[in-house]
Amino acid sequence: MEDLKELFEAIVDGNAGKSKALTAKALTEGVDPQEILNKYMIPAMDEVGRRFETNEYFVPELLIAARAMKGSLELIKPRLVASGAKPIGKVAIGTVKGDLHDIGKNLVAAMLEGGGFEIIDLGVDVTPDKFVKAVKEKGASIIALSALLTTTMPSMKTTIEGLKEAGVRNQVKVIIGGAPVTQKYADEIGADGYSDNASSAVALARKLSVGDN
Ligand code: B12
Structure with missing residues (x-):
């Protein structure tokens, strides 16, 4: 789980390459995508918001953090999407x-x-x-x-x-x-x-x- 703390930090720092690599590694190791999302990725965006509120971060930092978040999300998304069944709505x-x-x-x-x-x-x-x-x-x-x-x-x-x-x-x-x-x-x-x-x-x-x- 040490790596996943690094994922949190990579998103907060806006390091898209690192966040993507860590997400890919966690998925390969069989970590539950929901856990990656809820315990590390979403809290990272909350931390970015907190820093923005306290003027530690400004819009450019928000943007690069969001880019890192999106890169990781792209990898998580296929795992959240089920296949086959007829759409409910x-x-x-x-x-x-x-x-x-x-x-x-x-x-x-x-x-x-x-x-x-x-x-x-x-x-x-x-x-x-x-x-x-x-x-x-x-x-x-x-x-x-x-x-x-x-x-x-x-x-x-x-x-x-x-x-x-x-x-x-x-x-x-x-x-x-x-x-x-x-x-x-x-x-x-x-x-x-x-x-x-x-x-x-x-x-x-x-x-x-x-x-x-
Ligand atoms: C990233 C970010 C940006 C990025 C967005 C990039 C992108 N592609 O999305 C950029 C840099 C573009 C940006 C711009 C701005 N931002 Co901004 N941003 C954020 C930040 C840090 C994170 C938002 C986020 O992605 N959260 C993570 C996601 C997963 O959470 P979420 O969106 O809340 O979604 C969850 C739930 O709410 C829910 N949900 C969401 N949608 C829906 C819909 C349905 C139907 C349902 C059921 C549930 C649901 O489920 C989601 C998953 O669990 C927030 C701070 C924060 N912590 O919210 C500020 C924040 C939202 N931004 C803020 C501001 C002020 C701005 C700007 C005005 C800044 C500026 N001066 O230019 C501009 C506005 C641009 C515009 N016209 O929209 C303020 C808003 C203040 C307010 N109360 O209105 C915030 C709160 C920061 C702050 N603390 O001051 N921002």
Whole structure:
């Protein structure tokens, strides 16, 4: 496990080469990908956030740490994704308008895919009309919204309003998440569910899909 502490440090330091090599090694040695993710990779991003808050890190450091995180995530992702089974439902996922954070969104997408959902990844800075299109044209049954900024949380509300205006709100379940988001906020804006992490997002999506198929 000594190596995995080094993985934490490699991500915090933004050393993408090292974090990727350590992740690959851990996977080869049979360490559980969930453990790598939950015990080392996500805490590393939390540490990066803490340093940003205390002005030890600035945006360039955030970016290089995020790049290291993404490199490791690419290796973990295939292990989270199950194969073969018929999709339980179709999830259109995106980070809402104005927001460029996608690490959490990508994790949730990977876990949902691993949990048996088909994923339509709309990316970042996604306008409400793109979510509407995903429902109308691609038959999404769940809309998953991610926001990491308090200033972009209102885009979640706007997206739900957009779905209502387009007359498709009752065809989909809306789930939301991201560091500043809360259950209270989900209730306020009329979302169908909220979860604070990628694993419970799968349970939530499953629960909401029961009876829909
Ligand atoms: C990396 C990072 C960046 C990177 C993003 C790179 C990328 N490709 O994502 C860059 C450098 C681009 C960036 C930019 C900015 N950032 Co930034 N960033 C972060 C940082 C350090 C980590 C975020 C992260 O990836 N966390 C790890 C992931 C795994 O966690 P997560 O996203 O929360 O996701 C989990 C859950 O929330 C949940 N979840 C997430 N989405 C969803 C969706 C659904 C449907 C569900 C169910 C669950 C769910 O599951 C996930 C997995 O468990 C955070 C600090 C922090 N600790 O959050 C700041 C932070 C979010 N950033 C912040 C700020 C201020 C900014 C900037 C405004 C900085 C600037 N002055 O330019 C810009 C904004 C750019 C924009 N328009 O979006 C602030 C936000 C403050 C606030 N309250 O609004 C934070 C909190 C830092 C801080 N402490 O001040 N940032």
